[in-house]
Amino acid sequence: MPDSSTGSTGSTARPSRRAVLAATAGVTTALAAGGTALAAAGPSAHDDKRLRALISRMTLEEKVGQLFVMRVYGHSATDPDQADIDANLKEIGVRTAAELLTRYRVGGIIYFAWAHNTRSPHQIADLSNGIQKASLGLDRGLPVLISTDQEHGIVARVGEPATLFPGAMAVGAGYGREALPQNGGGGRRAGGSRSDARALGRIAGRELRALGIRQNYSPVADVNVDPANPVIGVRSFGADPRAVADLVVAEVEGYESSRVASTAKHFPGHGDTITDSHAELPYIHHTREEWERLDAPPFRAAIGAGIDSIMTAHIVVPALDASEDPATLSRPILTGILREELGYDGVVVTDSLGMEGVRTKYGDDRVPVLALKAGVDQLLNPPSLDVAWNAVLNAVRDGELTESRLDESILRVLRLKARLGLFEDPYVSHAGVDRTVGTRAHLAAADRIAERTTTLLVNEGGLLPLSRRRQPRLLVVGADPASPSGTTGPPTGVLADALTGLGFTATALSTGTAPSAATVAKAVAAARDADAVVVGTYNVGATSSQKTLVEQLLATGKPVVAVAIRNPYDVAHLPGVAACLATYSWTDVELRAAARVIAGTVDPRGTLPVPVQRADDPATVLYPVGHGLTY
Secondary structure, eight states, rough: OOOSBBBBBBBBBTTTHHHHHHHHHHHHHHHHHHHHHHHHOOOHHHHHHHHHHHHHTOOOOOHHTTTTTOOOSSSSSSSSOOHHHHHHHHHSSOOHHHHHHOOOOOOOOEEEETTOOOOOOOHHHHHHHHHHHHTTTTOOOOEEEEOOOEETEESSSSSSOOOOOOOOOHHOOOGGGGSSOOOOOOOOOOSHHHHHHHHHHHHOOOOOHTTTOOEEEEOOOOOOTTTSSSSSSSGOOSSOOHHHHHHHHHHHHHHTTTTTTTTEETOOOOOOSSOOTTOOOBBBOOOOHHHHIHHHHHHHHHHHTTTTEEEEOBOOOTTTOOOOOOOGGOOIIIIIIIIIOOOOOOEEESSSSTTTHHHHHOOOHHHHHHHHTTSSBBBBSOOOOOHHHHHHHHHHTTTTSHHHHHHHHHHHHHHHHHHTTTTTEEEEEEEHHHHHOOHHHHHHHHHHHHHHHHHHHHHHHHHHEEEEEEEOOOEEOOOOOOOTTSSSOOOOOOHHHHHHHHOEEEEEEOOSSOOOOOOHHHHHHTTTTSSSEHHHHHHOOOOOOOHHHHHHHHHOOOOOOOOHHHGGGGGGGGGOEEEEEEEESSSSSHHHHHHHHHTTOOOOOOOOSSEEEEESSSEEEOOTTTTTTTO
């Protein structure tokens, strides 16, 4: 059985709306009237009184459930594929999302592509409606806050035909009118385009809301000051705290205008580490003064802009907490600094509790309890919900946590649900999806933004733009990393197709991120029949065989254009190339923009949002923040 029926008008049924109104006992009218103004002004005492009345009617078990945001496998809330039923039984002990809500009363559900939640726009809308129907059909049922990680760029859970934008570092490289020098002089000023960041948030928010997703774990507010950072990197707007803060605020404003909750992450700042918190527990060795100068500004700015939620980082910052507990479990950081010093009273959500960074020091039964004691409101995706849920329940029964402490967090979560209109109407429709998701206007906006982000780092002898006279033959080789949701195929193929559409005769040859000697030889042989070679590079290091590939292609005497499809730092390891572009990601929208720059149909206008150091002398800057050539 499908989650909801579809009539001839193409809109999904809106089941059990009366249940929403009955369950909220009069909250709807007062809170819906506040709209976005409530988000800016904060809840009134009258609104809080009604929400507290809801909380007072909850059982302890229901209260515990409201604190969790959980994954669940399947495209449907009630009728997922058998493989997803099996995965749910193995990991959660339930068959479906509906059973998850019945058993644990979770307050939120997070969507992932790998969990088969995001196959198509209509399917996502039906899943969202099915989840809401299942929750609101329970005694004292409440609407569910559905979330996802839609950062764009290399992290996107909802793919095409939804609109996919360039990622954060690309936006940080972007060019807009507000990035022009204030004194009217020549040149360009670094800092990205605030208007583009705002447009991204507005359009992305509208599309997520149309799908029933009301909370997005974006933007990334980390300041990426370490080129070797394995987990943030191009997910950050850049290395300048002020520029990052400006772009965070702009994107937050865009999401707010669409009534979708944005989330600044990862507090207190994950931008200076060489350790991935998915696999280990990173240490950040900034002094308190360095933290105030480098890491804090984007979070301060987000709070000032009325950010709805802030996500914690599984990192240790000894200067902020001498106990060396991860920030997610640190009361000095979350309550002492975030709540008391920065004055934040919105929702605090953990990063995934399945990450090793938060599981290193304490067991899975202690982590959720310690997170709540530290000041967290939402517990995201624990590895075992049963262990985590019972741990919190027992902590209250044993007196380690008080029920009033749970009530504080539940009130913040319910305030957020109210501001987002979930008490007013949690359902979406196919008609709304069709009006909003992946529209021609939205896709055109993404293309325009991407064109302003492509950064020309090197152009010796004016190699670019390549001439299109007589349909020159291009060989497109390079890395084809695992594709995020914003891609329709391997990067070499996407780039070759785009160049062919612009008047070249382009052939794609995937050589991978670690080409063997035989693969390099094959590429060199193919290059002999080409007029020029375009090579996509991905995280080139000192010992990378991608360097060998580029060097041997250069030795053929054919013009070589390098396109750094992830980190702009690749250029430091490619001293022989005559032309190099940075796209900051390998999604379709960025690769198409790079093709237009190579062909000269648009001028490159991006500027580096991070410095690029010399490969042989990291203390020396090769290309500073703000570097970017044009035609």
